[in-house]
Amino acid sequence: MNERISAFLAERINANDFPSAVYLVAEKGEIIFHDALGHAVVEPEKIPAKLDTIYDLASLTKPLVTGLLAAKAIEAGKLKTSEPVSVLLDEFKDPKFHEITPARLVAHTSGLKSWVPLYLLAGSLLSVSRTIAALPFECPPDERVIYSDLNFIVLGQIVEKCHYGSRIDLVAIEEIIEFLNLKRTLFSPFIENWAQVSDQGGKRIIAASEKGNEYEKQTCNEQGYLQPPANAGGSEMRSAFRSETIWGEVHDGNAYFMGGVAGHAGLFSTAEEVFKIALQFLPNHTKLLEPKTCELFRTNFTKGMNEDRSFAFQLASTKDSTAGSAMSPETFGHNGFTGTSLWIDPVRDRIFVLLTNRTHAHPLPFVNINSIRRQFHDLAIEDLEK
Numbered sequence: 001m002n003e004r005i006s007a008f009l010a011e012r013i014n015a016n017d018f019p020s021a022v023y024l025v026a027e028k029g030e031i032i033f034h035d036a037l038g039h040a041v042v043e044p045e046k047i048p049a050k051l052d053t054i055y056d057l058a059s060l061t062k063p064l065v066t067g068l069l070a071a072k073a074i075e076a077g078k079l080k081t082s083e084p085v086s087v088l089l090d091e092f093k094d095p096k097f098h099e100i101t102p103a104r105l106v107a108h109t110s111g112l113k114s115w116v117p118l119y120l121l122a123g124s125l126l127s128v129s130r131t132i133a134a135l136p137f138e139c140p141p142d143e144r145v146i147y148s149d150l151n152f153i154v155l156g157q158i159v160e161k162c163h164y165g166s167r168i169d170l171v172a173i174e175e176i177i178e179f180l181n182l183k184r185t186l187f188s189p190f191i192e193n194w195a196q197v198s199d200q201g202g203k204r205i206i207a208a209s210e211k212g213n214e215y216e217k218q219t220c221n222e223q224g225y226l227q228p229p230a231n232a233g234g235s236e237m238r239s240a241f242r243s244e245t246i247w248g249e250v251h252d253g254n255a256y257f258m259g260g261v262a263g264h265a266g267l268f269s270t271a272e273e274v275f276k277i278a279l280q281f282l283p284n285h286t287k288l289l290e291p292k293t294c295e296l297f298r299t300n301f302t303k304g305m306n307e308d309r310s311f312a313f314q315l316a317s318t319k320d321s322t323a324g325s326a327m328s329p330e331t332f333g334h335n336g337f338t339g340t341s342l343w344i345d346p347v348r349d350r351i352f353v354l355l356t357n358r359t360h361a362h363p364l365p366f367v368n369i370n371s372i373r374r375q376f377h378d379l380a381i382e383d384l385e386k
Helices: 003-014 058-075 102-106 125-134 149-162 168-177 192-199 214-222 253-257 271-281 291-298 370-385
Strands: 020-027 030-041 267-269 332-336 340-345 350-356
Touching: 003 020, 003 030, 003 370, 020 271, 020 370, 030 271, 030 370, 058 102, 058 149, 058 168, 058 267, 058 271, 058 291, 058 332, 058 340, 102 149, 125 149, 149 168, 267 271, 271 340, 271 350, 350 370
Parallel strands: none
Antiparallel strands: 020 030, 020 350, 332 340, 340 350
């Protein structure tokens, strides 16, 4: 542990910013600071957070699974970043998708909308792609960065096709999870492939999220979407508007609707196993990629735009990024809505993981923890430099 970091995060827990936090700081492939604070579950019972508590990683799924698998597919010659989506996926044959490529999806420059409630618009899992394809663009491709869940839902489908139609969680199990011998990294903890999690203590080893989906319900109301009748969509319609505490299943509504398995969200893991995946993005440590491939993650593909974006990551050179003030500009990272973050400094060979469950046991609005992320990174770097 690190006394200053732990005291700072304990202070934020006491201020009700989030009920728990697990952090990990590593340098040159070795864990330097690691601690767990607060309660992973507050209601319906109190369960302390531990170093190996599993968190819903939310959008960290994008780089840790979809981005990593896309990079592996490029290496294997199964994917070309310049190939139009209109060629790669049958549902996107419309000429308007000729300019949309994996390169633009992975850098969020496709022009696709940032978010829509697919669980209200699609009706069934089979029509998710058609629903996205029918949406108007937010802006022309390559005009600006629009961070979008839809980009990675589509990219996830492309990754699945590269692996002969295998579901992305099954590809991740084979290509990442089993290869790295990860024991607590999984999609949808209680699907058939993860019975062993139940043997380890069931959902008691997982941090809880929001009670119901009040945030998404509020967002849908603000944007003019209406909840469909309870019987709409048949057995495949999984409304995101749950009422119980979300615990042991994905928080994100679209990922939940898609069975907990999607390219943009759905991954659960611990701080240490996030660190083990994060090592795969660094040339001196990767076992999954060729070292030269790791250049993708530190290269700015959106110079002159409103954000600096690499392959599946934001760069620390982006104005107001959560990297803090002391990381190299080529540092790359990602945040997750549930309160998670990962930043990787390839220049100094450092990894920073912060997992919280800020949506749990907290009324709306949730606390914006970006300033906390920045201060966590700055404190960690100060003490690493000593």
